[in-house]
Amino acid sequence: MNTDKQLLVQLFGESSEEEEEAEEQSESNICFWERFEEIRGLWICRDFLSPHHQSSLLSALQNEGWFSEASHNQVMRFGELPSWAMALSDSIHDAVLSCSIHVPTDLESCNGRRNELVSPFPSDLLWRQPLFDQLIANLYHPGEGICAHVDLMRFEDGIAIVSLESSCVMHFSQVEAEGGESSSSSSSANRKKIPVYLNPGSLILMSGEARYEWKHEINRNPGVQMWEGHELQQATRTSITLRKLRCVE
Ligand SMILES: O=C(O)CCC(=O)C(=O)O
Numbered sequence: 001m002n003t004d005k006q007l008l009v010q011l012f013g014e015s016s017e018e019e020e021e022a023e024e025q026s027e028s029n030i031c032f033w034e035r036f037e038e039i040r041g042l043w044i045c046r047d048f049l050s051p052h053h054q055s056s057l058l059s060a061l062q063n064e065g066w067f068s069e070a071s072h073n074q075v076m077r078f079g080e081l082p083s084w085a086m087a088l089s090d091s092i093h094d095a096v097l098s099c100s101i102h103v104p105t106d107l108e109s110c111n112g113r114r115n116e117l118v119s120p121f122p123s124d125l126l127w128r129q130p131l132f133d134q135l136i137a138n139l140y141h142p143g144e145g146i147c148a149h150v151d152l153m154r155f156e157d158g159i160a161i162v163s164l165e166s167s168c169v170m171h172f173s174q175v176e177a178e179g180g181e182s183s184s185s186s187s188s189a190n191r192k193k194i195p196v197y198l199n200p201g202s203l204i205l206m207s208g209e210a211r212y213e214w215k216h217e218i219n220r221n222p223g224v225q226m227w228e229g230h231e232l233q234q235a236t237r238t239s240i241t242l243r244k245l246r247c248v249e
């Protein structure tokens with residue numbers, strides 16, 4: 001059993017035989033990562049959490065009682081994270097390490113940029129201690145989303161977002177494009193938004209340009225959540241964002 005699995009078993013207990021089978025199947029194609037040509041530093045692992053691990057994580061959130069009151073839809077934790085979140089962080093570390101991507105030979109000579117192009121998380125971020133020390137759990141009801149933003153500078157580079165329950169489309173728009181308000185090509189109507197489909201169980205990692213030079217948003221207004229020509233059916237969506245606080249010297 002790999003360390004990742006041992007940790008989750010310790011926290012959430014053994015899975016049933018059927019679940020074990022499903023787990024094994026999902027383990028056979030461990031961590032297939034996609035990167036985005038246009039947004040350097042943005043990576044997604046679509047099969048990061050098996051259905052069993054997704055429900056375990058939702059139970060862990062439920063046990064915290066964070067969303068027991070209807071008015072609560074966001075919780076932040078700083079410093080030492082709950083043990084299930086530490087296990088999640090360890091799984092992210094392992095998923096990045098297990099990433100095997102074919103590197104075209106012409107990239108071999110790109111030196112500085114090579115690491116950034118072939119690893120979902122640059123190694124200086126991957127090996128920092130702790131990997132993450134801040135967590136946000138967001139609960140979105142149908143129709144609710146999050147406005148376009150770049151995460152605050154009080155957080156270091158390297159942000160992870162795990163999606164649970166309903167899938168959604170997250171849009172990315174370049175920060176630079178906002179500067180020249182006078183230029184018609186950069187008006188908000190013309191600003192190019194890149195849609196990224198976030199399925200439940202997926203993990204996205206943002207570093208470098210994706211973290212600092214692109215805004216991300218989830219607009220769940222009617223007609224906006226379109227994917228492959230269809231509007232997504234909206235249900236409750238939960239996400240867990242992990243970040244690291246910047247040290248103040
Ligand atoms: O819910 C999400 O997927 C994104 C959350 C987010 O961007 C944030 O909390 O800064």
Ligand SMILES: [Fe+2]
Nearest residue numbers: 149150151216
């Ligand atoms: Fe964010």
